[in-house]
Structure formats: C-alpha cells, structure tokens
Amino acid sequence: MSVDARLIKRLRAMGDSDPFELNVHLRAEAGITVLFGPSGAGKSLILNCLAGFARPDEGRILVNDRLFFDAATHVHLLPRDRCCGYIFQDHALFPHMTVRENLWFAAASRPALNGRLNRHRRINELLEAFELNELAGRKPIQLSGGQKQRAALARTLVNEPSLLLLDEPVRGLDARLREGFYEVLRRTCGQVRVPVILITHDLEECFQLADAVCLVENGRFTQSGSRDSVFKRPANTEIARSLGIYNILPAEIEALDPSRGTSRLRVFEFELEGPYFPGHLIGDRGFICVPSSEVTVKPPGGPLTANCLVLRLSGQTGSPRGVRLQFEHDVVATTTESDYKALKGNHELVVEIPPSLIYFVGK
Amino acid sequence: MLALAVDWFPLWLSLRVAAIATICVLTLGTALAYLLSHKSFRGKHLLDSLITLPLVLPPTVLGYYLLVIAGRASPFGHIYEGLFGRPLVFTWQAAVVAAMIHSAPIYIKAAAAVLETVDYRFEWAAQSLGASEWRTFWRVTLPLAWRGLSSLAALSFARSLGDFGVTIMIAGNIPGQTQTLSVAIYDAVESGDGSLARVLVVVVSALALALLWPAAYLSRKSRPAASA
Numbered sequence A: 001m002s003v004d005a006r007l008i009k010r011l012r013a014m015g016d017s018d019p020f021e022l023n024v025h026l027r028a029e030a031g032i033t034v035l036f037g038p039s040g041a042g043k044s045l046i047l048n049c050l051a052g053f054a055r056p057d058e059g060r061i062l063v064n065d066r067l068f069f070d071a072a073t074h075v076h077l078l079p080r081d082r083c084c085g086y087i088f089q090d091h092a093l094f095p096h097m098t099v100r101e102n103l104w105f106a107a108a109s110r111p112a113l114n115g116r117l118n119r120h121r122r123i124n125e126l127l128e129a130f131e132l133n134e135l136a137g138r139k140p141i142q143l144s145g146g147q148k149q150r151a152a153l154a155r156t157l158v159n160e161p162s163l164l165l166l167d168e169p170v171r172g173l174d175a176r177l178r179e180g181f182y183e184v185l186r187r188t189c190g191q192v193r194v195p196v197i198l199i200t201h202d203l204e205e206c207f208q209l210a211d212a213v214c215l216v217e218n219g220r221f222t223q224s225g226s227r228d229s230v231f232k233r234p235a236n237t238e239i240a241r242s243l244g245i246y247n248i249l250p251a252e253i254e255a256l257d258p259s260r261g262t263s264r265l266r267v268f269e270f271e272l273e274g275p276y277f278p279g280h281l282i283g284d285r286g287f288i289c290v291p292s293s294e295v296t297v298k299p300p301g302g303p304l305t306a307n308c309l310v311l312r313l314s315g316q317t318g319s320p321r322g323v324r325l326q327f328e329h330d331v332v333a334t335t336t337e338s339d340y341k342a343l344k345g346n347h348e349l350v351v352e353i354p355p356s357l358i359y360f361v362g363k
Numbered sequence B: 001m002l003a004l005a006v007d008w009f010p011l012w013l014s015l016r017v018a019a020i021a022t023i024c025v026l027t028l029g030t031a032l033a034y035l036l037s038h039k040s041f042r043g044k045h046l047l048d049s050l051i052t053l054p055l056v057l058p059p060t061v062l063g064y065y066l067l068v069i070a071g072r073a074s075p076f077g078h079i080y081e082g083l084f085g086r087p088l089v090f091t092w093q094a095a096v097v098a099a100m101i102h103s104a105p106i107y108i109k110a111a112a113a114v115l116e117t118v119d120y121r122f123e124w125a126a127q128s129l130g131a132s133e134w135r136t137f138w139r140v141t142l143p144l145a146w147r148g149l150s151s152l153a154a155l156s157f158a159r160s161l162g163d164f165g166v167t168i169m170i171a172g173n174i175p176g177q178t179q180t181l182s183v184a185i186y187d188a189v190e191s192g193d194g195s196l197a198r199v200l201v202v203v204v205s206a207l208a209l210a211l212l213w214p215a216a217y218l219s220r221k222s223r224p225a226a227s228a
Helices: A043-051 A099-109 A116-129 A145-157 A175-192 A203-209 A227-232 A237-243 A337-343 B009-038 B044-056 B059-070 B075-084 B092-117 B120-128 B133-161 B165-170 B181-190 B194-220
Strands: A002-011 A020-029 A031-036 A058-063 A066-070 A084-087 A163-167 A195-200 A212-217 A220-226 A246-257 A262-267 A270-275 A285-291 A296-298 A308-319 A322-327 A332-335 A348-352 A359-362
Touching (some): A002 A043, A020 A195, A020 A212, A020 A220, A031 A175, A043 A058, A043 A195, A084 A145, A084 B120, A099 A145, A145 A175, A175 A203, A195 A203, A203 A227, A212 A227, A220 A227, A237 A246, A296 A332, A296 A337, A322 A348, A332 A337, B009 B044, B009 B092, B009 B181, B009 B194, B059 B075, B059 B092, B092 B133, B092 B165, B120 B133, B165 B181, B181 B194
Parallel strands (some): A031 A195, A031 A212, A084 A163, A163 A195
Antiparallel strands (some): A002 A020, A002 A058, A246 A262, A262 A270, A285 A359, A296 A348, A308 A322, A308 A348, A322 A332
16 A cells, blocks of 8 residues: 655646646555645645545656556546545535444445445444544534534545545644544554545644654645654754754764774854764764754752753743753753753853764754 | 407417426526536536626527527537427427527525525535435535525526517517417507507516516525524
C-alpha cells in the first residue's frame, strides 16, 4: 500500500493572487503522512490532485500500483473511479440525510459492494465501530462536532478506500474533541493499513499524528521524511524556524572528537559541549538548534556547570503549560509555575542546554 | 346590480399555457443552468448571452424571429407540421412557446446562481464516494437546491402567465383558441369594455401575488453550508 505522486501544476495569476506553481514528489506508505505548512502553500491542491478534482499539468499518480493519472499517456481517472476517502474541512456530511443514509449513499454508489444484505452489514459494522449506533437516525445538524467527524470517517470507510485524504479534519474542534478524533484516527489507521494523507498547519497535531511529514512551502516540499528525521534534524535554519519549536543560535565549531562522539562549540561568549557532527569541520560556522521545551532555566549565583549560557530576561508570558520566558538573542524557554517562583526578580538567568539535543546546521 | 358575464376561457388557457411552459422551462432550464454553473466549455459566454438575449430584445423582434423559425416555410415549421398535422403558429401551443421565451431567461440565470450556492464540497464528497455525476445531481445537488429552485418555479409560472408581446405575435388573438389573459385584457381595453378589463386585471394581479408570496418565503430560507 503506497502512494507515489509526482505533481506539477501551474496556476495563473488571478485577481490579486500571484501565479503559483506546485511541484512536489509525494511518496507515502501506509500510516499517516502529514502535509504541514502555512495556508496557501498548496496543501489542499495536492489533495485535490490526488482525489481527481484538480488535473496536474505534468506528472503521474500511482496508488498501490494503480495508475490514477499520467500526463504523458493522458490517463486521468474520474474522482469516482479513484476510491479515495476524502474528508473535507467541516466534514461535508450531506445535511438532508441521516447518518445511516449518508453511509448508505456511499455503499449504493459503488457497485462493487453488491447485495443489499452485504451493504447493510458493512454499514452496521461501521456504525458500531464508530459508536454511531444511537445516532444513526439523526441528521448531521443534530450531531456534535466530534460525532460529525466520526460519521464522516465512517462514511469514507464504507467503500474500503485505497487512500484516505483529510483536509484539516479537526479545525474548529476544541482540544478534548481533537484528542478524541486523533484517537479514532490512529485506531482506524491501525486497522485499515492504507496511506493517510492529512493536511494541517497545527504543529501539535502534526507531532501527535504523523508517521511521516512533508513540509510544504510555496508549492514545494522543503523537507520530507519520517517525523523524527524532520523534527529532530531540520535541513536548514529556515525550516527550523518555520517549525517554531527551536531556539536557533549562531555557533562556531571549535573542536570535534569523533572517538568520544563529542564536539565543542562557541556560542556568543560561551562554550558548549555537543554531540559529534559528522560532515562538519573545525572552524565551521552555522547555527545550533535546540528545542525550546528541552532547555532548563536556573537562578544565577549557583556553580556554573558546563553548557550554561547566562542570558538577560526580556519578558515572560503565561501559557497553559507554564511560563514562557523570553531571553535576549530570541532564546525561549518554558518552565513550570512553581519553578518560576524561584526565578522571579532576576534580570539574568542561567540557561542550560543538554549536550545531546544540540543540532548543528551549517550556513 | 349589473351581472357581468365574463368569459373565463382566457384564464383557463393562460393557466394551461403557463403550466406546460413551466414544466418545459424546469426541465430544459435546469439542465442549462447546471451546464452554466458546473461546467466550463467553449462558447459558454456565448450561450450565456444567448440565454439573456430575450430579456433585452423587444417582444416584436422575438416574435418576428419565431414567426420566421416556426413559419410554414421554414424547415422547423415543416417538420412540426409533418409531426402534428398542423402549423405551430396561431395555435395555443405557440402561446406555450411564447411563455417559455418570456420566463426561461430569468429562470435559467437565477437557477444557475442557486445551483452555484450548493457547497461544492458536498458534490465532491459524493463523487469521491463513487457516485456518478447524474446520481450526485439527483441525490445531493437537487435536494440541497430545491427550495431555491421551487421558488424560481413559482416565479417562472407567474411570469409565464403574463406574456403579451410574443404571444400576440405568434399565437395571435383568436377568442376561444389563443386568447390568453393578457391578450384578453388588451382586447377588452381596445373595445372599451372597461368592467371586463378590471375583472381580468384583478384576477391576474391576485394570481401573481398568490404565487410570489410562497416563492418569497421559500427563497428567504437560506441554504445550509457544509458546516451545518
């Protein structure tokens, strides 16, 4: 079960929008692949090309060895022949049908699922699996946000799709319902084992759900790969910045020790110890990326251990997860409410960076 | 009290003409409206302009065209006469054609707008679930647009009742055969029968109002969006 899609599509300038070119090569296996990027990056266009609602100018779409689209040989399957489960923003359940009728519509649209009895059985199984049994007679307007999402997911699964496409499925849901839907989605992915392509511009969602990530910006993939490879090893500082989870500091490599697997770095006037960076040389200048969540903050005055920077505090804001501290050089750290009490009143604080989490990006 | 002997034939004829014309406009017009709202093809703007043309041309011009097209000398007139055994012009069927010309442009333009307001995501969802375009139209688009379309059907019927210019050009003014309400009113005024004209005018107005009232009610109900 895999998707291999090479897509090139040019959109002419219209009204006040600039011309746009989508040029990506998407490869996805069974599991959740998240397209992450700002709005207007071309994420929805990718889904529409896969589902058959947009026709690429060039390229080829292969899903499980079935050709959906090929510009060279003019193959372009209609959306209804592609068997993609497409979940739209706001789910698009038919408002004039009940939940059961929505599922029935899907079942009756595919001649492959022949026999009324088979269809009924399939629908009942899905209603059961998604805890929709008691809601089967209700219209979408009588459902809560989470229930609608479950119903939409169940409806796409009626026909056993070869590919699931989700366009910001939890937009507008509160945190609790989001969690619930993630749970349902993960469980579903474990069962159906098809590629799932999910669009989001929410980092949290990307982190929670993704097996693989494609970072989309301005019609291109800036980086793609497994979740950890993308999040732990951003290809450049711009990507690291767009992920929004890193402290990015200018650094110079002063020493490299492959035998011990360590390095020494100069950051401002401080010396830090880091892991060995293969492919880099002593004297290389670049940036270090350190996840903001992994940085610890201590009050000044104590013994200065290794990997500590003394930085001036420039501001702090409260957030549900604790206090976010803003230092000079755009360094950010989060700390708990109780730890913050011990730090209060100091203009300068000690910021400690764990050596193993330092990631060096060349210029 | 003066008992007024009113010949009600024009009323029945007008109702019959309007009903048939509305049915034709609904089927043909909805198909054209779907084409305009959902498809992109060469000559779409030309088709759009042709559909709008009857709104701006004087009825005499339209009537003249129809006389030429449907006259006994034209190929169409010939075929029609061969099929039905008599010419189209100066029959009540011609009044149906006139009523259609009168109501179709407005219906098609407005129906295209109504069909466009159906959230495309419903239609896309249906198609990616495997539904054909035909099934999507009948099961999704049409049910979601029916309020708007039925209000337009009422408007279309009301408008079909009121055609005068084209009707008198191609159906003529034959009492008991092709004389519709509006033509009968003209006739009554011309012959100085003020009381008959008054009765008929009141009937036409009341009928139109009775149709437009529910139409306004139906069109006021807004359609649901994808999030509803």
